[in-house]
Amino acid sequence: MRTAYNVETVRAAERELMARLPEGALMQRAAAGLAAACADLLGRVYGRRVVLLVGSGDNGGDALYAGARLARRGAGVAAVLLAPERAHPAGLAALRRAGGRAVGVEGAERLIEQADLLLDGIVGIGGKGGLRPDAARLAEAAERSRAAVVAVDLPSGVDADTGEVRGAAVRADLTVTLGTHKPGLLIDPAREYAGSVRLVDIGLSLPPQAELEALQHADVRRLLPVPGGESDKYRRGVVGIAAGSARYPGAAVLAVYGALRGGAGAVRYVGPAADAVIARFPETLVSDRGPKHAGRVQAWVVGPGAGDDASAVGEVLASEVPVLVDADGLRLADRDAVRARTAPTLMTPHAGEAAALLGVPREEVEGARLASARELAGRYGATVLLKGSTTLVADAGGGAVRVNPTGTAWLATAGSGDVLSGLAGSLLASGLSALDAGSVGAYLHGLAGRFAADGAPVGAHDVAEAVPAAWRDVTDA
Ligand SMILES: NC(=O)C1=CN([C@@H]2O[C@H](COP(=O)(O)OP(=O)(O)OC[C@H]3O[C@@H](n4cnc5c(N)ncnc54)[C@H](O)[C@@H]3O)[C@@H](O)[C@H]2O)[C@@H](O)CC1
Numbered sequence: 001m002r003t004a005y006n007v008e009t010v011r012a013a014e015r016e017l018m019a020r021l022p023e024g025a026l027m028q029r030a031a032a033g034l035a036a037a038c039a040d041l042l043g044r045v046y047g048r049r050v051v052l053l054v055g056s057g058d059n060g061g062d063a064l065y066a067g068a069r070l071a072r073r074g075a076g077v078a079a080v081l082l083a084p085e086r087a088h089p090a091g092l093a094a095l096r097r098a099g100g101r102a103v104g105v106e107g108a109e110r111l112i113e114q115a116d117l118l119l120d121g122i123v124g125i126g127g128k129g130g131l132r133p134d135a136a137r138l139a140e141a142a143e144r145s146r147a148a149v150v151a152v153d154l155p156s157g158v159d160a161d162t163g164e165v166r167g168a169a170v171r172a173d174l175t176v177t178l179g180t181h182k183p184g185l186l187i188d189p190a191r192e193y194a195g196s197v198r199l200v201d202i203g204l205s206l207p208p209q210a211e212l213e214a215l216q217h218a219d220v221r222r223l224l225p226v227p228g229g230e231s232d233k234y235r236r237g238v239v240g241i242a243a244g245s246a247r248y249p250g251a252a253v254l255a256v257y258g259a260l261r262g263g264a265g266a267v268r269y270v271g272p273a274a275d276a277v278i279a280r281f282p283e284t285l286v287s288d289r290g291p292k293h294a295g296r297v298q299a300w301v302v303g304p305g306a307g308d309d310a311s312a313v314g315e316v317l318a319s320e321v322p323v324l325v326d327a328d329g330l331r332l333a334d335r336d337a338v339r340a341r342t343a344p345t346l347m348t349p350h351a352g353e354a355a356a357l358l359g360v361p362r363e364e365v366e367g368a369r370l371a372s373a374r375e376l377a378g379r380y381g382a383t384v385l386l387k388g389s390t391t392l393v394a395d396a397g398g399g400a401v402r403v404n405p406t407g408t409a410w411l412a413t414a415g416s417g418d419v420l421s422g423l424a425g426s427l428l429a430s431g432l433s434a435l436d437a438g439s440v441g442a443y444l445h446g447l448a449g450r451f452a453a454d455g456a457p458v459g460a461h462d463v464a465e466a467v468p469a470a471w472r473d474v475t476d477a
């Protein structure tokens with residue numbers, strides 16, 4: 001499991017560690033990791049032009065010490081100091097001793113333009129709000145430069161805890177993050193600014209409960225259902241799909257497609273698209289009598305392509321099994337009915353649907369995904385899987401939010417969400433918790449999307465078709 005901790009927790013762990021170590025030891029660990037990462041990126045250090053962008057805090061101190069190490073290896077190092085009188089004094093002295101030089105912001109543009117590598121030490125976890133004008137100008141100059149950009153701890157200008165970006169921010173090719181990942185490095189829009197992320201261990205002891213966690217292959221492998229000798233189709237779990245309408249029969253087909261590949265022993269379908277479903281998937285058990293009379297299931301999926309059929313949503317929410325609510329179902333679900341449920345509820349909105357439920361503009365959700373997912377989970381007393389460029393899964397009771405590390409923008413194609421709801425619903429029916437079903441479903445769906453797309457456009461059915469390959473990739477690893 002990859003984890004990320006918020007600033008407050010990092011600060012507390014840092015204080016605890018600094019009390020046990022000689023002064024400056026932590027910054028030297030950070031600088032050693034940074035210099036090594038820069039050297040890897042440069043290939044050859046000797047003779048290369050390195051420019052440090054240095055703010056007045058410890059983030060700038062890390063950059064100065066790392067610059068000193070690169071200068072000792074023969075790089076030409078210049079530090080651009082945003083506030084010369086407040087730059088980390090010992091770091092600056094170390095850089096000068098190693099043969100590096102320091103300049104003010106005037107004339108910085110030319111240096112930045114000619115650099116091979118820029119080290120962004122403007123701000124780290126101490127950054128507040130958007131970058132101040134001087135710092136913003138440096139970030140913009142860095143973006144125009146052809147140099148490789150390495151961010152110290154996190155790209156300056158992004159919010160470490162939330163992933164929000166207000167105004168200009170540094171766009172890094174590589175972020176060398178210290179001690180632990182920060183939530184912003186894993187959540188868009190900030191994630192896009194971080195480039196690839198390398199974690200340098202500086203010895204922090206962190207609490208067991210992280211702010212964010214990202215499943216890895218090994219975690220998913222442990223969670224996936226595996227049939228055994230005593231399994232039969234009912235014991236593996238039956239998933240019911242109440243989806244589709246005369247207008248959107250395809251949503252039903254795609255949700256069933258995902259469900260058949262999600263580990264349940266059988267898929268029941270109820271709704272007006274039974275003929276289309278059966279024609280494509282003869283193994284589906286279909287019924288036209290509504291969810292209440294459709295026979296037993298271990299989990300329901302309701303909503304994809306459902307149009308305005310509120311009665312199916314109401315019947316499903318009244319059941320005592322886990323329920324996944326997606327698409328039209330989200331609009332039709334009564335909040336009090338969701339809150340009153342005793343079995344788990346997993347809601348799977350995209351940003352537009354989440355915005356409608358929260359009564360805010362879509363951009364607000366996209367700019368603050370973590371807070372939005374948590375807020376919605378709290379309001380509905382449900383687990384919320386917020387889809388999009390970053391997919392998050394938040395439980396109502398707090399706890400670590402899961403962030404999905406797989407996926408590809410090619411998944412932004414009509415119907416791929418229907419496949420995900422069938423897949424995650426099937427995992428719910430196999431007995432996974434809402435948090436696990438949502439995050440494992442998103443993981444497989446994202447991996448399947450990558451396999452199916454392989455750099456070219458795909459349709460949602462291609463994603464469903466690739467789910468078994470994703471499943472095997474996880475279990476064979
Ligand atoms: N926490 C840890 O465990 C460690 C932290 N270290 C470094 O220390 C950093 C944190 O250092 P600080 O607490 O000194 O904070 P920062 O250096 O991140 O930021 C504080 C400075 O930036 C300025 N600033 C704040 N917001 C700004 C904005 N919007 N625009 C322009 N300037 C702004 C402030 O005036 C202040 O001088 C970490 O990110 C990391 O790089 C490392 O040295 C090693 C260990």
Ligand SMILES: Nc1ncnc2c1ncn2[C@@H]1O[C@H](COP(=O)(O)OP(=O)(O)O)[C@@H](O)[C@H]1O
Binds near residue numbers: 389390412413
């Ligand atoms: N930019 C993106 N990058 C990665 N994944 C994306 C992106 N945009 C959408 N997705 C994923 O594609 C799927 C789209 O689902 P959804 O919005 O419900 O579409 P539909 O309603 O057409 O099925 C979700 O799994 C979502 O996370």
Ligand SMILES: [K+]
Binds near residue numbers: 123151155
């Ligand atoms: K930085």
